[in-house]
Each structure stands twice: as structure tokens, then as C-alpha cells.
Amino acid sequence: MHDLLRLHAAEEARDRHTPAEREAALRRAVAHYTGTACAGARVLAPHDPPPPPGGDEPGHPPFPLPDAAAAMDWFDAEHTNLLAAQQAAGGHGWDAEVCRLARALDPYHRRRGHLADAAAAWQRAVAAAGRLGDPALRAQAxxxxxxxxxxLGGTADALRHxxxxxxxxxxxxxxxxxxxxxxxxxxxxxxxxxxxxxxxxxxxxxxxxxxxxDTYRQARALNAVGWLRTRLGDHTAARADCTAALALLLQHPADHRQLGESSTLDSLGHIAHRLGEYDTALGHYRRALAICRAQGHSHLEADVLHRIAETHLASRRPAEARTAWEQARALYTAQHRTADAGRVRELLAGLGGPPS
Structure with missing residues (x-):
């Protein structure tokens, strides 16, 4: 909306409607955004805890989101409005909606790498949950x-919360x-x-x-155990953990497992790289990359591209490494991951050749 049109609409609302009418209209708008976002979250992350129940306004059903692609398109188009809806809810004391929107936005924020927005949304939810006095909501927030x-790298704050x-x-x-x-x-x-x-x-x-x-969360935890074991140098045990994690994930429908699957394939690629099995590593990474792109998970996509570049370089394919690092840097920059972008920029400079 153009700024002048927005100003005119606000003036008309003030002149033509009572404060109670304006608040009721805002509540309907927030309810519509909250209901649709909750439906989208269930599509994007069916294994996550659902957003807490709320009193959706009758007669204002959520926008239909039949699949993950439709959900991602809607979140992309409405992201700014969704953040504004959560802020408006907080400003009016609608604390349940603040918590529901934080939960509903989280799968989207993780896929797109909107880490600062995620932190801001959950900071508002912590305050709202505290006012509600619900210990379960407080724990989740x-x-x-x-x-x-x-x-975001703020580990001291992370450990405190x-x-x-x-x-x-x-x-x-x-x-x-x-x-x-x-x-x-x-x-x-x-x-x-x-x-x-x-x-x-x-x-x-x-x-x-x-x-x-809970086999889905077992798989996710097994992948985490394997990832940490390979970081500690125990690559054989790590591979067994991550292979078992992948087998558990494959018991679930494809549209329910793919985010866990891409993360586990990324771990298996890293383990193979550490064992010097570069072709095997690239095979795992490429499968992970295809899932990330199909699911719109650009945050993990950037990390997978970075590791693909490392494997190409270890295989003495610097041109392929440059291509992957340039793609990773573009994603890191778009996601405001400045430290990661800077690290990749230095790696690209170390390759020599034309500046990128």
C-alpha cells in the first residue's frame, strides 16, 4: 500500500468508526493471520508441537494452504504483515495470539534463515507467556x-533461556x-x-x-549424536548413528520426513568427507541439496553448498568449489549471516582467479 493511501485509510477509519469497531476489525484481521499461519505451520512441520489452541474469529476461515509450496508462498508474501500482526496482538494484550504466532512462524523462519525475526518473535512470546502464567507456554517460549x-551466536543468552x-x-x-x-x-x-x-x-x-x-524425534536425536561424534573424531560410530537415523526417517511419509532427511544426509556427507570418501560425500550432499531446494529450506541449503565446495576442493576441483561457494555466499548474505558470508569470501579469495 502506498504511504499516502495508508494514511488516508487510517484517517477514514478514525473518522468513520468508533474505537470499539476499529479494535474488532483489527482482532478479525489478527485472527485471520493467526489461523492461516497455524495451518501453514502444520503443513510445513507436521511433527512439531502444534501452536497452542486459540479462539479463532467465527466466519473468518484461514486462507487455504494445500501443500508446503503454497504455505511457503503465503508466508513469503505475508511475512511483514505477520510480524506486524504479532506486534499488534502484543500491543492490545492478546497474549495467546502472540504465542500462537511465534509458534506458527517458526517453521518458516527456520527454512528461510530469518533468525533475527525468529528471536524477536519468541522474545515477544516469552513476555506474553509470562503474563498468561502458563508454565508449558513459558517453557516452550x-x-x-x-x-x-x-x-545467532548468542550462546550465553541461549543457555540461560x-x-x-x-x-x-x-x-x-x-x-x-x-x-x-x-x-x-x-x-x-x-x-x-x-x-x-x-x-x-x-x-x-x-x-x-x-x-x-517417537521414531521421528529418535531419528533427529540420532542424527545429532552422530554429528557430534564425527566432530569428536569418531567417524565410524557417527556413520552408524546417522545411517540408523535415516532408516527411521524412511519409515515416515516423504512429505513428513524431508527436513529431517536433508539434515541427516548432510551429516552423512560430512562423515564421508572426513573419511576421505569424497564421491560418496557429494552423493549425500546432492540429495540433501535437492530436498532443501524442493522444500524452500534456504538456511540449510547454504550450509550444504558450503560443504559441497569443501569436498570439491579436497577432490582438486577448484572451479566447482568456486561455483558452490559463490552460491553459498549469496544465500548467507541474503540471510544476514555476515560471519558465514565473510568466511566464504576469504575462502573464495584463497582460490585465486577472478574476484567474485
């Missing part, structure tokens, strides 16, 4: 904010939630530089999901 901080989340999950007896938090703690401690403590948390998450019989 602290966990997801901690996860977002970890991915995750410790609060674990305390709340233990207080309420939420076993599955504790498994999720241990999984997040594994990622946070890895980024903090302590792979051994990260592996301990990954194993605790795996034990929880095995006890619950």
Missing part, C-alpha cells in the same frame, strides 16, 4: 528463544518437552564450543524419545 539465540525452559518442563512433568530442550541444549553447547557436553545432552534427548517411542 524460553526454549525456542534460546534456540534462536544459539543460532534453555536452563529456564528445562526447569519449567521438569516442574510440569513434560517429558517430551524435556527431550526437546536437551536437543536444543546440544546445539547450544556445540556452538558454545563444548562438543562433549553437547553430546551428553543429545544422548539425553535420544533416551527420552526412545522411551516415548
Amino acid at each position: 524460553h526454549q525456542m528463544l534460546g534456540d534462536a539465540h544459539a543460532q 534453555l536452563a529456564q525452559a528445562l526447569e519449567l518442563a521438569e516442574l510440569t512433568g513434560d517429558t517430551a518437552g524435556q527431550g526437546e530442550i536437551h536437543h536444543s541444549l546440544g546445539g547450544a553447547w556445540e556452538r558454545h564450543g563444548d562438543d562433549r557436553l553437547a553430546l551428553e545432552h543429545a544422548r539425553r534427548a535420544l533416551a527420552v524419545f526412545q522411551a516415548l517411542g
